[in-house]
Amino acid sequence: MKDSSIYIENAKVLNHQHMEGGQHIIRLESEKCSQYAKPGMFIHLKCDENTLMRRPFSVMRASKEEKWIEILYKTFGHGTNSLKLVEVGDTLNYMGPIGNGFSLSKKKTIPLLIGGGVGIPPLIFLASEIKEFCNFKPIIFFGSEVTFPFKYFPSKYMIKDFLPEVTASPDFIEAMGFVSRLASQQDYPGCYKGFIHELAEHWIKTLNTDQLDKVCIYSCGPTPMLEAVSLVARKYKIDCQICIEEHMACAVGGCAGCIVKIKDNNKIVSKRVCVDGPVFKSSTIYYE
């Protein structure tokens, strides 16, 4: 028998914010999930009563004291399009928190957070945990092809030997006292025009070997982005944890629908993204 660690909640919608680019932030009451959620963990949510399958979403914020969790989602197909119609005061059913989140290492005092698109939310959670529980100074890169789901300004923090024209930094990260920059293929002011892994590599190149030794990458985003980030990690021999997405049915380890192939002692094994992940060491992922 496993430890009962996934809770099913029938929760009131406390807030539902709609932003540009089909992005939404929903705050849900949470007796239990709020108490145990960790960055990288997710919830499995019934978007509406008539949709058979639940949808997985990363926890973006959790308040233990006020007992709520927040997710940020982008409208995509019929589940998220029906979710966006939910109003404050309505009830939603979800299960969580699910999976193994990111793990911070004492030795890796320079966390490098790389989040793309709907991979940004778990890294926002990770940044808040770093702020609350350790004195690490992370560097945070976010990328998006639609308007960023937050305000950003030219940063007051300079980065030595770094691209001077890339200045944009999210307001709330700046308020945490952390250094951050943004990337997009779109022409957004102050943002790096290109891929986020390229932006991260520009920064990595500014480090000396001592510093490089202290870096660990934490990343979440679309699969091609994670593959590119994993290659950068390999090139510079940096530890790297990635949070991956796969289609899910049960999200409790019962159906084996959500697998990723992992290298395990010269053998390839199938692991379940829901309960064995969704965070894995990038060096263990087997890309065919």
Add this chain to the structure above:
Amino acid sequence: MVKDEKPSNKIRSNYFGLTFNSPIILLSGCVGFGDEYTRVDGYSNSDVGGICLKGTTLDERLGNNAQRIYETSDGMINAIGLQNPGADYVIDNILPSLNFNETNFIANISGASVDEYVAIVKKFDNSNINALEINISCPNVKEGGVHFGNDYEMTSKIVSECRKNTKKPLIIKLSPNQSNIGMSAQKCIDAGADGLSVINTISAMSIDIKSRKPVLDNINGGLSGPAIKPIALLKVFEAYQISKKYNIPIIGQGGIINYKDAIEFILAGASLVGLGTAMFYDPLICPKINDELVKYIEFNEIKNIKDLIGNLN
């Protein structure tokens, strides 16, 4: 969480010498190897009559590549490809960790040849498993699987060979991908089956019109969930016309998500009812269905759920 309270005796029944506290059986491939759902707070294996373990082959199988599942209208298609750690591992490492006091555990066996079925059956025959379910209907593997189930001669051969090698209750899982399920039921019973599982998933596919590729890496998969319920119901009804002559129980399955569906299957001839896809939607659905079944029985002044089996007016 283990609950002290067992479901009401109005829904308790006995088949193959086993007691089923509830007519609900959790279906193979949907609940891992029996304890995955115990991760969910409030869930208990003692709320169900039995649990079919994931399809097990002689040797370990990695299964198909991703993408393995896809949601369809009121259902889903899966092509897991029988990922499992192999019979020895299941027997040596998984069975000892299961609590057999809570429910019955049923092994689900798949092979690519008669010899493989027999070899696995022999292994499980020496274990403490409560019953064996022989899957001759998996749509997601290249060899064996559904092809066996559609061939009456092969069906007879597999069942009779398995029968020779085990005293455990032998349940044969039939495919809906055949025109005469009654004939298949007859062959299984003649060859020594103790029970029938009706139905496995229906062969299906989905196409992504943007990439113009099949959605599932395996191309075809098995359709499950409410979308297949009317088909499953008819197949149970047809199989029951044969099985009732021999008192062979049927585990009716395919799209059951509430007590009304369960009653329909029982009225069509099922003795036990399977839930698979419904667990993905609501992991705490079983105690709710148990309660509703009891209410239905009480309201209709019926003594035991058994009195409803095949009891169509």
